[in-house]
Amino acid sequence: MSFVYMKILESRPERYDIGMGLLTLGSLTKIKRQIADHVHPGDRVLDLGCGTGTLAQMCIERGAQVTGVDANSGMLAVAKRNSPSANFLNISLSNLDEHLEDESFDIILSTLAFSELTRAERLHVLKQIKRTLKKGGKVLIGDEIIPENLLAKFFYYAFRLPMRLLTWIVTQNTTNAISNFDDDVRQAGMEIVNCQPFMLGMFILLEIKK
Amino acid sequence: MIGWIKDIYQTLFRFARFPCEPETIAIGHPDKSSPVLVTCNFDYTVRHLKNYLEKQHIDCFLLVVNTKGTNVWCAAAEGIFTTESVLAHLKVYNVRELVNHTRLILPQLSVAGVKRKILKEHGWEGIYGPVYFTDLKEFLDNGLRKSKDMQALEYGYWERFKMGLSHAVFCSLVCILPILLFASEWWLQALLLVWYFAFSMQLIEHFIPFERLLYKGLMLTVPLLALMLFFSTDPVLQIQIAIGIIALGAFIGFDSQGHSHLGQNQNSGKLTAGIFAFLALFYGGSLLL
Numbered sequence: 001m002s003f004v005y006m007k008i009l010e011s012r013p014e015r016y017d018i019g020m021g022l023l024t025l026g027s028l029t030k031i032k033r034q035i036a037d038h039v040h041p042g043d044r045v046l047d048l049g050c051g052t053g054t055l056a057q058m059c060i061e062r063g064a065q066v067t068g069v070d071a072n073s074g075m076l077a078v079a080k081r082n083s084p085s086a087n088f089l090n091i092s093l094s095n096l097d098e099h100l101e102d103e104s105f106d107i108i109l110s111t112l113a114f115s116e117l118t119r120a121e122r123l124h125v126l127k128q129i130k131r132t133l134k135k136g137g138k139v140l141i142g143d144e145i146i147p148e149n150l151l152a153k154f155f156y157y158a159f160r161l162p163m164r165l166l167t168w169i170v171t172q173n174t175t176n177a178i179s180n181f182d183d184d185v186r187q188a189g190m191e192i193v194n195c196q197p198f199m200l201g202m203f204i205l206l207e208i209k210k
Numbered sequence: 211m212i213g214w215i216k217d218i219y220q221t222l223f224r225f226a227r228f229p230c231e232p233e234t235i236a237i238g239h240p241d242k243s244s245p246v247l248v249t250c251n252f253d254y255t256v257r258h259l260k261n262y263l264e265k266q267h268i269d270c271f272l273l274v275v276n277t278k279g280t281n282v283w284c285a286a287a288e289g290i291f292t293t294e295s296v297l298a299h300l301k302v303y304n305v306r307e308l309v310n311h312t313r314l315i316l317p318q319l320s321v322a323g324v325k326r327k328i329l330k331e332h333g334w335e336g337i338y339g340p341v342y343f344t345d346l347k348e349f350l351d352n353g354l355r356k357s358k359d360m361q362a363l364e365y366g367y368w369e370r371f372k373m374g375l376s377h378a379v380f381c382s383l384v385c386i387l388p389i390l391l392f393a394s395e396w397w398l399q400a401l402l403l404v405w406y407f408a409f410s411m412q413l414i415e416h417f418i419p420f421e422r423l424l425y426k427g428l429m430l431t432v433p434l435l436a437l438m439l440f441f442s443t444d445p446v447l448q449i450q451i452a453i454g455i456i457a458l459g460a461f462i463g464f465d466s467q468g469h470s471h472l473g474q475n476q477n478s479g480k481l482t483a484g485i486f487a488f489l490a491l492f493y494g495g496s497l498l499l
Binding site for chain 2: 071073091092093094095097118120121124
């Protein structure tokens with residue numbers, strides 16, 4: 001791999017939020033705000049795939065105790081600057097069982113993390129979410145899907161593909177739409193209680209309960 | 211046929227990532243005692259490794275660990291192919307259920323990222339296999355013992371050629387804009403220079419007496435500068451061509467750190483920036499002449 005190209009990759013975390021803002025035309029920020037509105041003072045919150053820690057900080061500002069998890073140490077270095085009072089774990093989402101206790105969180109959050117996982121990884125993580133979520137707690141997942149409506153699907157392919165290319169140029173990262181997610185949630189023993197679409201249904205915010 | 215096409219573009223654009231689906235593949239008819247091999251989800255490697263294992267009739271489980279499409283050596287050096295990622299794969303794909311042993315055969319070149327000690331703490335025995343997967347059959351038949359030949363990393367001319375090709379494509383993409391901006395009439399000659407430097411930095415670099423790749427790049431400018439002085443008589447043109455040649459030699463020499471077996475982080479960044487600042491000053495001066 002080219003040395004210059006590697007340096008571009010290494011500096012990616014600083015540009016990650018700009019790239020993702022571009023990719024979602026601001027929808028990601030809206031989704032994060034809506035997620036943060038569910039948080040109450042004293043809540044124990046787990047942010048899966050916390051990235052640069054922007055959502056973690058929103059939750060801390062609402063009085064929550066936040067644990068952020070991300071496998072990317074570069075992202076976590078930025079997250080620690082953005083949200084110094086959160087607790088961050090540099091681990092893979094697949095290794096939650098070794099680091100987090102049963103029924104220890106009131107709210108478990110995730111934005112654009114599930115779309116980076118394979119289906120087998122998704123199922124594994126959802127089972128871990130069920131294990132670590134307190135009774136009566138909720139899961140909030142904001143992610144990308146391919147819309148079902150034909151017109152929306154057309155816009156998805158016409159608009160999202162060039163945007164994905166642009167975002168890849170800026171961040172060398174992009175997202176992949178998740179599919180069959182309701183099946184995965186059911187298989188993990190939970191249920192989706194609310195689904196809110198964003199950007200013509202290209203992004204969704206799911207509220208899931210045990 | 212599709213495999214050949216994939217091989218060509220994955221060689222040309224080797225600087226990019228080519229992921230395939232992370233999974234656990236049963237090769238042949240493996241049973242509980244079959245070996246468990248580990249690799250990355252770099253499509254090129256997985257296709258060729260799978261093909262080799264099938265042709266050699268090696269019944270085994272192949273764990274294709276998610277490194278986002280980066281090859282074993284780079285992924286281990288970059289911290290993407292790690293003990294953590296291997297442990298995550300073992301857990302997600304329930305590998306413990308597949309076999310009645312705990313041995314994992316790891317690629318030798320994963321040594322920078324995958325640590326046997328940590329695997330052992332989690333109940334797995336990591337064994338580094340041969341450098342080249344084409345030695346796997348012999349390695350398995352010899353009771354997981356490696357000969358000296360299996361441990362040696364050869365950086366032969368064919369590998370150097372492929373690396374040079376990829377680096378030439380990358381450098382052409384990076385340099386094309388400055389070339390069109392500063393030397394549009396000479397674009398073909400400039401691109402030929404890019405390919406000269408990129409290939410020379412792979413094919414004859416070991417004959418040039420410097421450790422630092424930046425210096426090797428600069429040394430490669432010497433015959434070109436001599437030729438230029440021989441054929442050109444216009445002093446302004448001589449200065450501008452010399453600036454172009456030195457700039458390309460410095461850039462491609464410096465950038466070769468990512469393409470070379472000689473390693474990265476040679477701390478040549480400031481020196482390269484200094485050379486470029488010096489060349490820019492000279493270029494500005496030549497415009498006044």
